[in-house]
Amino acid sequence: MKSMTGFGHxxxxxxxxxxxxxxxxxxxxxxxxxxxxxxxxxxxxxxxxSYLKERVSRGKVELKLNFEPSExxxxxEANSLLAKAYLxxxxxxxxxxxxxxxxxxxDLMQVPEIxxxxxxxxxxxxxxxxxxxxxxxxxxxxxxxRLREGEKLLHDLLKQMEIFRELVALVEEKSKxxxxxxREKLNQRLKEVIPTVxxxxxxxxxxxxxxxxxxxxxxEIIRLKAHICRFDDILSHQGSIGRELEFVLQExxxxxxxxxxKTSDVEISSIIIDLKTVLEKMRxxxxxxx
Numbered sequence: 463m464k465s466m467t468g469f470g471h472x473x474x475x476x477x478x479x480x481x482x483x484x485x486x487x488x489x490x491x492x493x494x495x496x497x498x499x500x501x502x503x504x505x506x507x508x509x510x511x512s513y514l515k516e517r518v519s520r521g522k523v524e525l526k527l528n529f530e531p532s533e534x535x536x537x538x539e540a541n542s543l544l545a546k547a548y549l550x551x552x553x554x555x556x557x558x559x560x561x562x563x564x565x566x567x568x569d570l571m572q573v574p575e576i577x578x579x580x581x582x583x584x585x586x587x588x589x590x591x592x593x594x595x596x597x598x599x600x601x602x603x604x605x606x607x608r609l610r611e612g613e614k615l616l617h618d619l620l621k622q623m624e625i626f627r628e629l630v631a632l633v634e635e636k637s638k639x640x641x642x643x644x645r646e647k648l649n650q651r652l653k654e655v656i657p658t659v660x661x662x663x664x665x666x667x668x669x670x671x672x673x674x675x676x677x678x679x680x681x682e683i684i685r686l687k688a689h690i691c692r693f694d695d696i697l698s699h700q701g702s703i704g705r706e707l708e709f710v711l712q713e714x715x716x717x718x719x720x721x722x723x724k725t726s727d728v729e730i731s732s733i734i735i736d737l738k739t740v741l742e743k744m745r746x747x748x749x750x751x752x
Contacts, residue, residue, distance in 0.1 A: 463612040463613070463615060463616045463697065463703065463751060463752075464605075464608045464609055464611075464612040464702075464751070464752040465608050465609075465611030465612040465614075465615055465750050465751065465752065466487055466488065466489040466490065466520055466521035466522075466608070466704070466750050466751070466752050467487065467488060467489070467607075467608065467611050467750055468485070468486065468487040468521070468523075468604045468605070468607045468608035468611070469484075469485065469486045469487075469603075469604060469607050470483075470484070470485040470486075470600045470601060470602070470603035470604025470605070470606075470607060471483065471484045471485075471600060471603060472596050472597070472599035472600035472603060473596065474593075474595070474596035474599070476589055476592040476593050476596075477589060477592055478531060478532055478589055479529050479530050479531040479532050480529070480530040480532075481527065481528070481529055481593055481596050482527070482528040482529075482530075483525065483526070483527050483528075483596060483597060483600040484525070484526050484600070485523065485524070485525045485526075485600050485601065485603075485604040486523075486524050486604075487518070487521040487522060487523045487524070487604070487608070488521065488522045489520075489521060489522070489749055489750045490520060490521050490522035491520070492520060493515060493518055493519060493520055493521065493523075494521070494522045494523065495511050495514050495515060495518070495523045495525070496522075496523065496524050496525070497510060497511060497525045497527070498524070498525065498526045498527065499527050500527065500528075500529045502529075502531075502586065503527065503529060503586065505586050505587065506586070506590055506593070509590070510525070510597065513597075513601070514601065517601065517605060518752075519701070519702035519752055520702055520704060520705075520752045521752060538577065538578070539577075539578065540576060540577055541575055541576050541577075541578070544573070544575060544576050545570050545573075545576050548570060548573055548576070549565055549570070552565070552569070553565075608752070611750075612751070612752070615747055615750065615751055616697060618747055619697065619707075619744060619747055619748070620697065622740050622743055622744050622747075623690065623693060623694065623744070625740050626690070626714075626737060626740045626741070626744075627690055629733055629736055629737050629740065630683065630686050630687065630690070630737070632733055633679070633683065633721065633730055633733050633734075633737075634683050636727065636729050636730050636733070637679050637680070637683070637725070637727075637730065639727075678724070679720075679721045679724055679725060682717045682720050682721045682724075683721075685713075685717050686714060686717045686718070689710055689713050689714045689717070690714075692710050693707065693710050693711070693714070696710065702752050703751060703752070704748060704749075704751035704752055707748045707751060708745075708748055711741060711744060711745055711748060714741060715738070715741050718734060718737045718738060718741065721734060722734040
């Protein structure tokens with residue numbers, strides 16, 4: 463089991479600079495990967511996203527890459543032909559307007575495209591081979607964090623499910639006393655309403671059967687046990703299991719609510735509250751399962 467909460471960090475030296483990578487993730491219904499890269503490294507983005515998508519099925523992932531370039535990182539070039547043409551035009555304008563003009567290099571620096579950063583995507587692609595091991599180290603630390611958090615979630619879910627299983631068994635045991643519970647309740651009610659009239663045992667038995675049928679929770683308990691087995695089975699699987707667990711938990715909650723609506727037994731009603739409390743705890747934990 464993997465948690466959707468994760469963190470990883472790595473740093474290392476490339477041939478043209480120093481890299482610091484941090485990766486973190488939070489729970490999310492789907493896979494949402496966001497990268498914050500320096501502009502000059504954006505050529506790597508597609509590969510990095512693809513690598514992460516292969517390893518993260520669910521969760522909001524945020525990767526931040528800090529890059530401290532060395533002098534070798536950039537190549538600047540001058541457009542001499544453009545500079546000469548610009549100076550020639552200035553001198554002609556000076557003569558036409560009879561305005562003295564002395565060439566100044568600072569004037570040329572203001573002209574776009576005379577001095578510019580040389581774009582070299584191939585250079586960055588070559589550097590990617592040196593950067594990638596640093597990236598892998600950060601991702602591995604990130605994935606290991608998610609696994610450790612997942613183990614904690616698994617331990618807690620197994621503990622809560624054991625409590626839930628015991629409570630269901632208690633409901634099953636208590637439900638066997640429902641006929642006697644209704645017999646005593648009806649007897650008491652009849653004595654209060656018509657204390658001097660003998661109780662017709664046949665009519666009383668019919669009423670008991672009627673109430674017992676309405677409050678029978680046998681099928682709900684059978685389905686709950688099946689859901690528990692399914693839940694345990696899913697927990698033993700690898701990969702993305704969060705959505706399956708959510709679905710089974712919804713079904714379990716539905717059965718618990720049905721049992722609660724069918725019976726007015728005080729003890730069973732108290733157990734139903736405990737069952738709902740356990741389900742809510744598990745629901746909160748499952749929200750963070752990948």
